[in-house]
Amino acid sequence: GYSPPKTVEVVRQLVEQEKVLCTFNTLGTPCNTAIHKYMNQRKVPHLFLATGASKWGNPKEYPWTMGYQPDYVTESTIYAKYILSTIKDAKIGVLMQNDDYGKDYYEGFRHGLGKEASRIVKHVTYEVTDPTVDSQVIQLKDSGANVFFNISIPKFAAQSMRKAAEIGWRPQQFLNSVAGQVGLTMKPAGFNNVQDVITTVWLKDPTDKQWDNDEELKVWRAWMAKYNPALDPQEVNLVYAYSVSFLMHETLKRCGNDLTRANLMKQAASFQKFRVPCLLPGIAVSTSPTDFYPVQAMRLCRFKGEGWEQFGEILAAESA
Numbered sequence: 001g002y003s004p005p006k007t008v009e010v011v012r013q014l015v016e017q018e019k020v021l022c023t024f025n026t027l028g029t030p031c032n033t034a035i036h037k038y039m040n041q042r043k044v045p046h047l048f049l050a051t052g053a054s055k056w057g058n059p060k061e062y063p064w065t066m067g068y069q070p071d072y073v074t075e076s077t078i079y080a081k082y083i084l085s086t087i088k089d090a091k092i093g094v095l096m097q098n099d100d101y102g103k104d105y106y107e108g109f110r111h112g113l114g115k116e117a118s119r120i121v122k123h124v125t126y127e128v129t130d131p132t133v134d135s136q137v138i139q140l141k142d143s144g145a146n147v148f149f150n151i152s153i154p155k156f157a158a159q160s161m162r163k164a165a166e167i168g169w170r171p172q173q174f175l176n177s178v179a180g181q182v183g184l185t186m187k188p189a190g191f192n193n194v195q196d197v198i199t200t201v202w203l204k205d206p207t208d209k210q211w212d213n214d215e216e217l218k219v220w221r222a223w224m225a226k227y228n229p230a231l232d233p234q235e236v237n238l239v240y241a242y243s244v245s246f247l248m249h250e251t252l253k254r255c256g257n258d259l260t261r262a263n264l265m266k267q268a269a270s271f272q273k274f275r276v277p278c279l280l281p282g283i284a285v286s287t288s289p290t291d292f293y294p295v296q297a298m299r300l301c302r303f304k305g306e307g308w309e310q311f312g313e314i315l316a317a318e319s320a
Contacts (some may be wrong), residue, residue, distance in 0.1 A: 029101035073108030080112025093145030
């Protein structure tokens, strides 16, 4: 339920009563933050989290926690560098979810801007319990910003982009990849309202025509038709779920007959340029005892028509 107290309750039950081997792909920065120390104190693998917070890649202090997707600091640094290199006299407005997820993106963005951080002319926040972000979008427009960096989950991202169009605000928009789904965000916002929005992508998007005859997506579509026929095969979140589950399956397989918590973490930290289906070409999973960032590359894309179009090169570890 995206509730940190509830997360603590159910995870303690899993660990202490159910005696689980590990947790896998637990969702959200606030919820994972609530169990971060607990999982490491109990020495229970806390694997391939469904959040890109940079703190999941800290094996020195938290050797039992590992993320999966590219981290938010790297992503937001890429946006900052792109803005500085392509938009003259950028005046930037930022909408941010007021929690660790939002702050990670924002700090990475400021880091990427460097001495140009003063280009941020307005920074507004929202709470996940807020009904709308209409007033925040109006504040951003009134600031004179010509660039909009949108650090929102899908519900508020759709609201904010729709509201910007309603009030006639036409900045260059950058949308965090968490909210980049066509079905969950762009369609509810209205396709006419989200043309030329920029985000990053690291998975093959099933709405992207270039992958229509891709062998990996053919296998994925057949798998979906067999096991999940009621779900929308255009939804990139389902590609994400398939890819991270493939990696978890491979990690378990590599444990062989030594299916212990310690060996599970050892195997998770031993991938070298491992190809996970549905990652973009040129992106592979690499980990080590000192590198807990499995996927650390992405590509910029722009919304055109009813889907994303990629451009530029694969960008890796920009924040490092």
